[in-house]
Amino acid sequence: MLQLIDKIGRGTGKVVGILYQAGRDTIDQVITNILPFMAFVSFIIGLILSTGVGTVIANTLVPLSSNLIGLLVLSFIVTLPFLSPLLGPGAVIGQIIGTLVGVEIGRGNVPVSMAMPAMFAVNGQCGCDFVPVGLAMSEAEEETIEYGVPAVLYSRTITGPIAVILAWVFSLGMSWQ
């Protein structure tokens, strides 16, 4: 009987410990990763909405993101092998352009049917700054890195526009259309 109580006690303690640690990890991530970016994005959006900058950005971004051809062009540009490593770090550029396109979707300047293709178009460069590090983290040999980095960057230029078309196909028949 005492043994059973002991077992239950230990089990409960372990589960509570795991859950508590999970909560602590979550709050850490929220404070160190999520909130700073939200603050930063909010400032940018505030700046854009309440000054004339918004009109300028809208005038360049809306024609590119309101139709499939424009998005294909955008995805091709961001995946060019010499640009993608510069646009990649922290996914900051992708997140900002994504948020701006989101604002324009909310205002009705970009059709909502372009949401999915735009999501892939603005993010075509994801990770391109990180290829050598990623390969090294996978314990790749030096020669693998030497051929692997251009392989990833070149193939992006092919798969970037493919992603946009694929996303367009996948957003057919969405319930809002």
Added chain:
Amino acid sequence: MAALVRLAEGFSAIFKTGGETFMGIAGGILPALIVLMTAINALVSIIGIERVENLGRRAGGDSPLLWPVRYFFYPFIAGFILTNPITHMMGKFLPERYKAAWVENSFRAMHYGLGLFPHINPGEIFTWAGIASGVESLGYSTSELAVRYLLCGAVLMTISGIVTERMYFWLWARGHNGQPPTN
């Protein structure tokens, strides 16, 4: 004087709008996100990483049937359990010749699940939430968008894995008198 007042008004309008936006996204996204992340973090520490390693060892075979496993399923599961950036280390269980295509997709796996599982990469959640919040502000549900985003990502990851793998083989052969990579 009047111009100065207008300048001051414009200046404070920037931060007022920014503050409203901040309350909107923080209040709208954070509460459910925190609870969800806590639950998943707990689940992940129960599952453990040994299972992921086993999956990786099996995904390294040469059969074309393994393409979706190696380039979508494995990076996605690794991303779900290990999150960013530890996921990128899991390529070490694959043969050298597949590592380039692996990192290609371990990067992609950091984004395409974010609509459903934001714990994978909370620091880059706006790659999903930026556009999704625009869709949401029109009154549409984003769940369908999240599911389609992930499904489309799955197909795209398989395709881009194959493309990168072929590209690597081609570049390698060009540098080695037409010999394919051996390990």
